[in-house]
Amino acid sequence: MLVVENLTVEFPGRHGVFTAVEGISMTVAPGEIHGLVGESGAGKSTIGAAVIGLLQPPGRIASGSLRLGETDLRALTPEQAHRIRGKRISMIFQDPQTSLNPLMTIEDQLIETILAHEDIGTQAARARAIALLEEIGIENAAARIGAYPHQFSGGMRQRVVIALALCTNPELIIADEPTTALDVAVQSQVLELLRRLADTRGIGFILITHDIGVIAEITDRVTVLRGGRVMEAGATAQVLGAPTHPYTRALMAAVPRLDRKLERFLLPAVEGDAPDLPEAVDEAEYAANWLLSGLRHASSGPALEIAGLSVRFKGTRTSLFHAPEPFAALSDIALSVKPGTVLGVVGESGSGKSTLARAIVGLVNPAAGAMRFAGEGLPYGRVRARSHPVRRAIQMVFQDPYSSLNSRHRIGEILAEPLKLYGIERDPAQRRRLAGAMLALVGLAPDAIDRYPHQFSGGQRQRIAVARALLARPSFLICDEPTSALDVSIQAQVLNLLKDLQARFGLTILFISHNLAVVRQMADDIVVLKAGRIVEAGPSEAFFAAPQHPYSVELLSLTPSLALLDGAA
Amino acid sequence: MAYFILKRLIQSVFVMLAVAFLAFALFRFVGDPISQMTGVETTIADQERLREELGLNDPFLVQFARFSGKMLVGDFGFSYRTRQPIGEMLLSRIPATLELGTVALLISLLVGIPAGVYTALRPRGAVTQAILISTLVGVSIPTFVIGIFLIFLFGVQLGWLPTFGRGGTVQFGWWRSSLFTVDGWRALVLPALTLGVYQLTLTMRLVRAEMMEVMRTDFIRFATARGLPMRALHYRHALGNTMIPVITIIGLQFGGVIAFSIVTESVFQWPGMGLLFLESIRFVDIPVMGVYLVVIAFFFVLINLVVDLLYLAIDPRLRVKEAA
Secondary structure, three states: EEEEEEEEEEEEEEEEEEEEEEEEEEEEEEOEEEEEEEOOOOOOOHHHHHHHHOOOOEEEEEEEEEOOOOOHOOOOOHHHHHHHHHEEEEEOOOOOOOOOOOOOOOHHHHHHHHHHHHOHHHHHHHHHHHHHHHOOOOOOHHHOOOHHHHHHHHHHHHHHHHHHHHHHOOOOEEEEOOOOOOOOOHHHHHHHHHHHHHHHHEEEEEEEEOHHHHHHOOOOOOEEOOOOOEEEEEEEEHHHHOOOHHHHHHHOOOOOOOOOOOOOOOOOOOOOOOOOOOHHHHHHHHHHHHHHHHOOOOOOOOEEEEEEEEEEEEOOOOOOOOOOOEEEEEEEEEEEEOOOEEEEEEOOOOOOOHHHHHHHOOOOOEEEEEEEEEEEEEEEHOOOOOOOOHHHEEEEEEOOOOOOOOOOOOOOHHHHHHHHHHHOOHHHHHHHHHHHHHHHHHOHHHHHOOOHHHHHOOOHHHHHHHHHHHHHOOEEEEEEEEOOOOHHHHHHHHHHHHHHHHHOOOEEEEEEEEEEHHHHOOOEEEEEEEOOEEEEEEHHHHHHOOOOOOHHHHHHHHOOOOHHHHHHO | OOOHHHHHHHHHHHHHHHHHHHHHHHHHOOOOHHHOOOOOOOOOHHHHHHHOOOOOOOOOHHHHHHHHHHHHHOOEEEEEOOOOHHHHHHHHHHHHHHHHHHHHHHHHHHHHHHHHHHHOOOOHHHHHHHHHHHHEEEEEEEHHHHHHHHHHHHHHHOOHHHHOOOOEEEEOOOEEOOOOHHHHHHHHHHHHHHHHHHHHHHHHHHHHHHHHHHHHHHHHHHHOOOOHHHHHHHHHHHHHHHHHHHHHHHHHHHHHHHHOHHHHHHHOOOHHHHHHHHHHHHHOOOOHHHHHHHHHHHHHHHHHHHHHHHHHHHOHHHOOOOOO
């Protein structure tokens, strides 16, 4: 149905022409889901944009042919191309939060889209829209169709997006990371829906994703891309079951496995890393010794102990006379972390994982409960003094490395800050020395110290964030989804780093993630949160071998996994 | 909804109290009111008697409460200069300023929004560049220069339009309007243009910037990928979302036009509140200045309330979440 041959897309720029994809050939048959997988910058989305004719200027198709059935997509005038959009090719975007017009009801958006391509009258369009929403799995569609996008949850919204892409009966749908912004539970529902639509309606899909687990779950064929070129292509079972290209193998090795715990990940070589120079090793050694010298071996008791912790948020007030019901973000949480171990906290979004982290570091105020850190009572955030020693001892690594570093400060200043703030090191020259040494320890080049955050990739920034946390000489590290914004290979790097540091310095880590496979690689113990309550807790290996609570079983079964390919391998 | 409005109204009361306090302080502390009211021939005893009669010896808070209370029932006191009640003076001036401001606002919206949309959709076109450059000139030239230039061209050289005053007016109750006679409109054109041109450039640039931002969002890309007609894309999807921040600025602008049309009103001798304010400053007519302050603050509060309600009408996310 769709035939792409030798597609090359260029972006002319001030510094010459940048070739985003080069010599791509692929086909999509009706009812087939064709996966495009690769890391960021691999050119996956560019291919999708080229097919639907929405390349961001100044991008242009330099050569190659694009044919949809009998139509040569490159020969179309802009008007003709626009008429084909929606009618024959549609697209699903990554983030359901931003891909719907917030000011229009979904009814208006659906009807408008149908009427743009077919002259069937408003009543018929409305009937079709309702039928479609029902088919897509929105209950009580006739009543809910009048709602605005913000009145739907993320998963439901993505269904609405899919309904919008479907309502004109296109032959081909390009799904650009359709589940990346969704929880595992919702993700598996959406993937199931795509598979069903391909099977029952015979729609061809191009599924763009960086997640090999997703590829393994639902695609028929897969094309592995890197740097705008095809590395390997073929039937999914064959490519993932018996990869022939070293990059495919490396990519798969970097995917955290749900079924086993790896000591270290093998990494595909990433450009821009510091080579292991002797000086760098010396520097890293210096930082390591500094960290070791500051370690105070805690008593045998738990590093962190929490009992009966509850956090409530005020609801939005809508009436003068009725106070809104407070929203219980966490209720009656009890857990304890042994020193030198990693506690994994898992749960879907909204389960209270991040609230737990924020309550521990004192960013939100609990309503009730007691927290003890290294045997001493931990005051609630509001009454915890700025100079309280725990503010140094517990450090945090945040999810988004793009917003957690001050973009106007040099790396050296960012790293020296904890040393200065906690009065660890008074001599500026020595502070700079330590900052440089710590960079070497997390595997960055020494010249990084005078650069700014925007000059680094996401993975490098996350390593800088880890270095900053370490410079406070913490005994307890809280990592809140530290890798969920990163590509698999970068994720593997950061996880390796955290594992190394943990093993070497005996750090105690609270590791929060929605990705069970990642948590499996890190955690010694596991806590499963659901709607602010702990539903299961226990040692990690036992948990993954035999989860007890039905919710845990469900979460595990929904996580996309490569396990199903092992049979083929 | 009702809760929202009520909350806003309560906030407004505090804003008005603060402004009233400022106005009162201006009246009470900038110079001695008695010595400003009386001449050199008034005896000390008479001055003291006057002070007692006017309640100027009462405690500060009592005076402020009396001041605010009188304001509330529409008693704004008397002007030093004209000895007239300030309420009447303002009432006779407000229609002129409101009409001028509204027409200027309409000019800025009717030209500014379409121009903003046009330049946003064709960011590289020759017409766009021409519009951008000419509006840059418009922003850079001070209002009074534009006014004098317009007077020179249309009033003096061409002799088409009158250069001062309101022209023919019609009386509706206390509202004297120049919108119902040809003469009135002829007199209104030049000052409204002068005031509107600056607003126009601001509106246009704002609409352009916001619209270009909105055109880059995912939902516009998604709507394009669905093949919606370009017209629906631009005017239904993009423009609606563009207007949310633009409305705030337009509201503030309108308040600004009413409050600070002083320069324009003085260039065209337009008998509005701005001109009254200017005259009051010249004669140190402090009571009028104080009341002017309060009235302008009241307009701002009113406009902001309207802007908030407009938000509510445009953006469903701000409405009370119904059970979805």
